[in-house]
Amino acid sequence: MGGVGKTTLVKKVVGEAKGFDRVITVTVSETVNIEKLQNKIADDIDLNFEKNTEGGKATELWSRLRNGKFLVILDDLWNEWDDDGDLRKIGIPLVKDEKGCKIILTTRNCNVCQHMECEETVQVKVLEDDEAWALFEMNAGLKNADSRVIGEAKKIAKECKGLPLAIVTLAKALKGKALERWKDARKKLERSGLMEIPSIQTEREKNAYISLQISYEHLKDKMPQTCFLLYVKLHDIVRDVALWIASEEKSGFMIKSRLELLNRSSESCKAISLLDSEKKNFPNSLILSKLEILLLKNCNVQGTCFLEMGELKVLSLTVVDGSTGVISLYALSSLQNLRALHLENFDDFSFLGNSRKLEILSLRRSNVNGLADELERLKDLKMLDLTDCSFSSSFFPNVIRRLSQLEELYLSIMTNDICLAIKSLTRLTRLNLWVTSLHFPPDFEFPKLENYKIRINHSSSGLDNRFEEARSLKVEKVFPYNADSQLLGKLESVVVSGIKDEYVECLTNKTQQKVSVSMI
Structure with missing residues (x-):
């Protein structure tokens, strides 16, 4: 069933996997999009497709994957796949002569595991009552709570039926709320007959959905509620709730x-x-x-x-x-x-300078060479995303340093002046960056960042699933220690490949054992 923790568990496995050239993670979902899966796999192994057709991409993936050792995670598989059909159609070769792909899959349907003849099946069960309460208590911050609140909380935790997704979501939503809010939530859980959502089949699933609905209702204002309803990537249970709420409310x-x-x-x-x-x-x-x-x-x-x-x-x-x-x-x-504009795969921005109130601008995969004059007029811009954009080497430093209000910046860029431009952004708190070590001056220091995902000397700007943490660093071949040393103490994820052992030891010491240093 959904929400029991299968994806969370498999992410832990990915973090500890060894002996593979790469670990590849793809989310399959109920409706299979082969092109999307192929593109995700290609990004994880730094493969640039020469072919545009589904069959051509499958051939290229097959050729690359059969000559190495790869672990492929197929997350949220709804239906049975087979080697000759579905896997070959995507381009995934199983292990042969110690080369190819080993597969770990997650599914809510045991028949999938049986049909695919999985060597080992691990059933992820719901939490026992004491485990469920411990998880709820931790996420709701109940250690010093009023006894009456704790009484209501225990009843609510029990109604979550041991589902981690429901427990964590509802506990965080009710954290710090008054007693009456706890009572309202408990009553709603107990009396709800729930919804016209076709995928609900059991009492346990019903309460998972209700928990998410209550969490939605406890959002502080309309803006986060709107963001929830306009989902992009959500757990399928969460998505169903979003669609149900949107259809029920006069939204x-x-x-x-x-x-x-x-x-x-x-x-x-x-x-x-x-x-x-x-x-x-x-x-x-x-x-x-x-x-x-x-x-x-x-x-x-x-x-x-x-x-x-x-x-x-x-x-x-x-x-x-x-x-x-x-x-x-x-x-x-x-x-x-x-206020917010996202354009992807465009090359004409002559209108942009008139959008003076813009605060968020994303121009992913666009040609922005003619953008400089227009961008300089956006004085209130707080977030700029130029991931996978093409532009001249002089564009970046001359324009970006004038955007003094920038708080978030997302870049995949190779210019010598990049560091000077970044250093001038004193309000910057979030940075996604893909760059080579050659562009770090010896005395360079990053701004005081709260969140960052930085890739150095890596051949692809895409971020794989091992790179989701709020403060992450991925380095290949050469490690610019002086530039990155200030980030190391706060890191949540470090992935290195092709660098000297003494740098790995230095990284491990500097991070104070708070994060493991993964080597590829």
Whole structure:
């Protein structure tokens, strides 16, 4: 069943796996997207595809994987796969003559394990009552709580039926709340007959969903509630709850990825999310005067559509690689209330300088060479994402250092002046960076960062699943100790490869044993 901790457990296994060239983790889910799985595997092994077709990519993956030793994690597998069909279609060769892929899978269906003839099956069970209470107590901070609160908390913990996802989510939501809030939550758990969600089959699953609903209701204001409903990547149980809440409340959210629904009732919509990969045309005749959030992928949009979106605050437009569709963006300059903008795979930003109120800007995988003049006019910008963008070597330092309000910066860039530009950003607290060691001056110091993911000398800017922690460092071949020494004491994850043993020893000492130093 979902929410019992299978993914969490397998992540621990990944962290301790040894004897492999690489560990590859892919999330399969109920609806299998072969291209997405292929791209994730390629990123994990630093493979740049030469072919664009599904079959061509499978051949390239097969050729690379059969000549090494790899551990492949197939997380959340819903249906049986076989070697000759599904695995070959993706490009995953099983071990032969000590070369190829060993596979660990997670599934909520025991039949999957039996059909695939797994060598060993580990059943992850729900927590016992004492384990469940210990987990709930820790996450709710109940050590010094009022006895009446503890009484309610024990009843609520029991209603979570031993599911870690429900326990942790609900405990954190109720932490520090008044007694009446605890009573309300307990009553809701006890009396709920729950929902028109097709995937709910047992009492235990019902209470997991209710726990998430209560957690949603305890969010402090509308903004985090909105973010929850406009999910991108969520546990499938959490996703179901988000969709149910959005359909039950008068939220004005369009939660179905079907364009025909827009034509029926669009005038009252506050948020529209159409992020499926199917190519589509956004209707040009809609009245969307109340729309505040618009998320579109692989969707042709005429510029005139934006003229009627005066309240729009958040806009995301993604062009799929290889798409021939053209999205006209000139009318975006009329969106005076726009605060957050995500554009992926674009190359025309002549309108951008007029969006003076922008605070969040993401231009992933875009050509930003003509962006300098426009970007300098965005004085209020707090977050900038230029991951996998192409631009000239002079662009970065001359423009970025003028964005004095930046708090978050995401880059994959190779220029000699990168360090000087970063050092000038005194408000910077979060940094994602891909760079070579050649670009670190001996006396360089990072700003006082709270969160960072830094790759040095690595051949790919993509971040794999071993690199999810808030403070992470990945180094290959040469370790610029002077530049990175100030980060080491706060690290949560270190992955190194091809560096000298004395540097590994130095890393281990400097991190004060708080984090293991993984070697590839």
